[in-house]
Amino acid sequence: xxxxxxxxxxxxxxxxxxxxxxxxxxxxxxxxxxxxxxxxxxxxxxxxxxxxxxxxxxxxxxxxxxxxxxxxxxxxxxxxxxxxxxxxxxxxxxxxxxxxxxxxxxxxxxxxxxxxxxxxxxxxxxxxxxxxxxxxxxxxxxxxxxxxxxxxxxxxxxxxxxxxxxxxxxxxxxxxxxxxxxxxxxxxxxxxxxxxxxxxxxxxxxxxxxxxxxxxxxxxxxxxxxxxxxxxxxxxxxxxxxxxxxxxxxxxxxxxxxxxxxxxxxxxxxxxxxxxxxxxxxxxxxxxxxxxxxxxxxxxxxxxxxxxxxxx
Amino acid sequence: xxxxxxxxxxxxxxxxxxxxxxxxxxxxxxxxxxxxxxxxxxxxxxxxxxxxxxxxxxxxxxxxxxxxxxxxxxxxxxxxxxxxxxxxxxxxxxxxxxxxxxxxxxxxxxxxxxxxxxxxxxxxxxxxxxxxxxxxxxxxxxxxxxxxxxxxxxxxxxxxxxxxxxxxxxxxxxxxxxxxxxxxxxxxxxxxxxxxxxxxxxxxxxxxxxxxxxxxxxxxxxxxxxxxxxxxxxxxxxxxxxxxxxxxxxxxxxxxxxxxxxxxxxxxxxxxxxxxxxxxxxxxxxxxxxxxxxxxxxxxxxxxxxxxxxxx
Numbered sequence: 331x332x333x334x335x336x337x338x339x340x341x342x343x344x345x346x347x348x349x350x351x352x353x354x355x356x357x358x359x360x361x362x363x364x365x366x367x368x369x370x371x372x373x374x375x376x377x378x379x380x381x382x383x384x385x386x387x388x389x390x391x392x393x394x395x396x397x398x399x400x401x402x403x404x405x406x407x408x409x410x411x412x413x414x415x416x417x418x419x420x421x422x423x424x425x426x427x428x429x430x431x432x433x434x435x436x437x438x439x440x441x442x443x444x445x446x447x448x449x450x451x452x453x454x455x456x457x458x459x460x461x462x463x464x465x466x467x468x469x470x471x472x473x474x475x476x477x478x479x480x481x482x483x484x485x486x487x488x489x490x491x492x493x494x495x496x497x498x499x500x501x502x503x504x505x506x507x508x509x510x511x512x513x514x515x516x517x518x519x520x521x522x523x524x525x526x527x528x529x530x531x532x533x534x535x536x537x538x539x540x541x542x543x544x545x546x547x548x549x550x551x552x553x554x555x556x557x558x559x560x561x562x563x564x565x566x567x568x569x570x571x572x573x574x575x576x577x578x579x580x581x582x583x584x585x586x587x588x589x590x591x592x593x594x595x596x597x598x599x600x601x602x603x604x605x606x607x608x609x610x611x612x613x614x615x616x617x618x619x620x621x622x623x624x625x626x627x628x629x630x631x632x633x634x635x636x637x638x639x640x641x642x
Numbered sequence: 643x644x645x646x647x648x649x650x651x652x653x654x655x656x657x658x659x660x661x662x663x664x665x666x667x668x669x670x671x672x673x674x675x676x677x678x679x680x681x682x683x684x685x686x687x688x689x690x691x692x693x694x695x696x697x698x699x700x701x702x703x704x705x706x707x708x709x710x711x712x713x714x715x716x717x718x719x720x721x722x723x724x725x726x727x728x729x730x731x732x733x734x735x736x737x738x739x740x741x742x743x744x745x746x747x748x749x750x751x752x753x754x755x756x757x758x759x760x761x762x763x764x765x766x767x768x769x770x771x772x773x774x775x776x777x778x779x780x781x782x783x784x785x786x787x788x789x790x791x792x793x794x795x796x797x798x799x800x801x802x803x804x805x806x807x808x809x810x811x812x813x814x815x816x817x818x819x820x821x822x823x824x825x826x827x828x829x830x831x832x833x834x835x836x837x838x839x840x841x842x843x844x845x846x847x848x849x850x851x852x853x854x855x856x857x858x859x860x861x862x863x864x865x866x867x868x869x870x871x872x873x874x875x876x877x878x879x880x881x882x883x884x885x886x887x888x889x890x891x892x893x894x895x896x897x898x899x900x901x902x903x904x905x906x907x908x909x910x911x912x913x914x915x916x917x918x919x920x921x922x923x924x925x926x927x928x929x930x931x932x933x934x935x936x937x938x939x940x941x942x943x944x945x946x947x948x949x950x951x952x953x954x
Contacts, residue, residue, distance in 0.1 A: 401919060401921065402921070457795075458795070459794055459799075475787060475788075475792065476787075476788065476790070478788070480787065481888070482887055482888025482889065483769075483770070483771060483888050483889060483890040484888055484921050484922075486888040486919060486921060487771075487886065487887055487888035488886060489885040489886070489888075489918065490885070490886065492881075492885040492916075492917075492918040493881070493882040493885055493886070494878060494881050495807060495808060496808060496809065496810070496878070497808065498808070498810065498812065500810065502878075502916065504918075566806055566808070566814075569804075569805070569806050570805045570806070570882045570886070573801040573802070573805060574799065574801070574802065574805070574882075574883065574886055574887075575794055575799055575886075576793070576794025576796055576797070576798040576799035576801075577794065577795060604806050604814065605804075606801065606804040606816075607713060607798060609713070609714070609796050609798060610796075610798055
């Protein structure tokens, strides 16, 4: 009895829901603000109400896929999520399953599901192993190996943001602190304090990653230097990932990718310089993410399909 | 018709051969020097003669596994191997297969096969994902994911020796240059040149990794500092691997492991300090290799079995 799959992307800001055909065509979608500042129970109730709008009447989904924040989302529980500090072991998957006829329900985190979506329908299509990297306020990642989502022993794999590098000041920084939007903002503030280089950033009250990106796009020299430095750090992270996974593709998504070649070019150059064997590299190794805001919604639908086929 | 598996470990110094039962018990083994300084054809002929000594009369092996140096050994060709500079696209697997009734023959490199052997019979038994790291003159590695040898897109995966780190002198070094025996020798020579610290190493003509290890074991302060520094770099490499693979175990083999806790303790400490989530770590994460000199011979036998079962 093939009905379809319910997909839910529960994000810190917005919740997206979709009803997918058994062959993963999107039939209906909807979205609304998550309002996570409200009590946990009313947030969950609103997710369920939103999902009811897309599930056909009298229908039990074949499976439900949920994208949710926090480590070990695969357990179905939300805990230790930066964006949901008060959610302490909340059994979100169980609550949603119960609301939809106890349909089998599979939860995962955003970067893992984005990896799955880019592999199935996006910039990593037909590539295996496929790595996915999201670079925005933080750096997350996911991987598909042998056609399967790779999550490691305890579901924690592919945290490229936490590769650590020593820097010239004798400290050790995570890649996230060196190449994310947050890192770009910090690097810029440090450079502004340490040098006299003129920069339009000096006129701004808040120097964050967004401001640096805008200034770089307008040709501001200091901002360009910072973005280029972040790109080289990103490249150093990619060097580690390529030597370890020998991926066919690394898809890079997240807001920082909007900087385009300003950040990607130094990253690619670092890769080309530091890879031990040219066989690792080729002109299609680094790709920009192809899917848009629904990437995690799509990924959660694929995950529901894959997991229920696997006999879940 | 289950006969058994022929395994060949063709190393730069010695060649080992083994005949294994269908259930991978070692029936007979033999070994002899590889004499790779001799002409290629006579080296291959001697491998075949040695192998004939262990294969029962009138028997075609069910499959043959070969451990051989160089990248992309899985192709069955030896090329670009540091230890065999004159071997340019030599079809070793084909030559050996032809000598043993065209038995299906599967070649791989040493670190990959060692990973497989430690996973099946050694320190990584029952652990998945399992990473293997060999730290001697260089640093190599292998991984088992989902019960399968993981080799990446072009068979180049798990080259942890080529993770790159910037150092305080503004250079970028590979992990291999910082934590292998070769790296330990270099770090010591640099420290001897840059400081006045007394050390028995100053009495030696050749300060290599072995000399540093021996001096460290005898309590020489400078040697101990160097080994500890190498251990911290090794730890930084492990931090990258753990955040990316979330392995259940990382088995460390190779001669540098003979330094024991002198190098492993700083590596473990670095891990404990820098892992983002304590769930990544646990007291059995880092293990010393359990199998001895026959580890690659064993691995090649397992590989022959796995690949022929897979319908090769």
